[in-house]
Amino acid sequence: MEALESPRLPLGRLVRLDGADAPDVAAHYRRLDAAARYCRFAGVVPDALLERLAAEATHPAHRCFGVVIDGVLRGVAECRLGSPVAGAPAEVALSIESAWQGQGLGGVLLGALIPEARVAGARSVHLSALAANAAMLRLARRYGMTLTRDGEIEAVLSLSPPEAVAVPVRAPAAKSMPAPAA
Ligand SMILES: CC(C)(COP(=O)(O)OP(=O)(O)OC[C@H]1O[C@@H](n2cnc3c(N)ncnc32)[C@H](O)[C@@H]1OP(=O)(O)O)[C@@H](O)C(=O)NCCC(=O)NCCS
Numbered sequence: 001m002e003a004l005e006s007p008r009l010p011l012g013r014l015v016r017l018d019g020a021d022a023p024d025v026a027a028h029y030r031r032l033d034a035a036a037r038y039c040r041f042a043g044v045v046p047d048a049l050l051e052r053l054a055a056e057a058t059h060p061a062h063r064c065f066g067v068v069i070d071g072v073l074r075g076v077a078e079c080r081l082g083s084p085v086a087g088a089p090a091e092v093a094l095s096i097e098s099a100w101q102g103q104g105l106g107g108v109l110l111g112a113l114i115p116e117a118r119v120a121g122a123r124s125v126h127l128s129a130l131a132a133n134a135a136m137l138r139l140a141r142r143y144g145m146t147l148t149r150d151g152e153i154e155a156v157l158s159l160s161p162p163e164a165v166a167v168p169v170r171a172p173a174a175k176s177m178p179a180p181a182a
Helices: 019-031 034-041 047-057 105-119 134-142
Strands: 002-004 013-016 063-069 072-081 090-096 124-130 146-150 152-158
Touching: 013 105, 019 047, 019 063, 019 072, 034 090, 034 124, 047 072, 063 105, 072 105, 090 105, 105 124, 105 134, 124 134, 134 146, 134 152
Parallel strands: 090 124
Antiparallel strands: 002 013, 013 063, 063 072, 072 090, 124 152, 146 152
């Protein structure tokens, strides 16, 4: 777990998660109540599957952030990057445990994940949510995602390529010449 700066986080601390954190992510998934788990995975997911889903979320090919409150992971946002071909879409999904919902944590996690996907080469971010998931839809709209409705909501955000990074070219330092022998 690597702590990250997030001045907008209302409580807890923002962290980057990797494979070593998969057990914490699985424990977070297990703590989601039935409604939140259903919304997160768009269906009923048995406990036995959660370990595998946590391992996938924290796979090095993807990106995963979390919010830790009093030492416990209470929110997770994952971004599954598509094929390594530049421009592939990224699939984003979030979960906040019920007692911590509605306090701005989902917004901070999505706000951290979108630029991360862009820098990783994704040219769009996709998110699926149940049509009745008002909080997720508000969040998607806030980040400028285009929503299409077909039973579920599909939210899509196009990303521009990251700015080219200008590497300053520095002239080699002048070598001091040895003084000529007298
Ligand atoms: C959807 C979810 C990630 C949102 O995270 P959150 O921390 O609760 O949301 P925030 O506090 O950042 O609020 C997001 C927006 O939803 C609004 N909101 C929060 N709770 C709401 C509710 N119960 N009903 C309607 N709007 C709500 C907020 O006012 C905010 O709106 P704004 O952007 O216009 O200010 C969270 O509720 C969750 O984990 N739900 C279960 C899993 C899930 O649904 N995942 C999404 C599918 S992948």
